[in-house]
Amino acid sequence: MASVEHTAYPSLSKAYSKAELQREFSFSDDELKCVRSKSKASFHLNLAVLFVVVN
Numbered sequence: 001m002a003s004v005e006h007t008a009y010p011s012l013s014k015a016y017s018k019a020e021l022q023r024e025f026s027f028s029d030d031e032l033k034c035v036r037s038k039s040k041a042s043f044h045l046n047l048a049v050l051f052v053v054v055n
Helices: 018-026 029-038 041-054
Strands: none
Touching: 029 041
16 A cells, blocks of 8 residues: 555644634635525535535
8 A cells, every 4th residue: 555645645734723724624705605595504514515525
């Protein structure tokens, strides 16, 4: 098996500051607006997850 350094998977830091988490893992205003306008309340999370997977 290939080592982690030789795979397509990024290596993540062991610890993130609150500011880093908010900057890197928060949805943009446009993404939130799209999720809220294009889906029913019960499917908001599903559509939001697709944004994460695609980006």
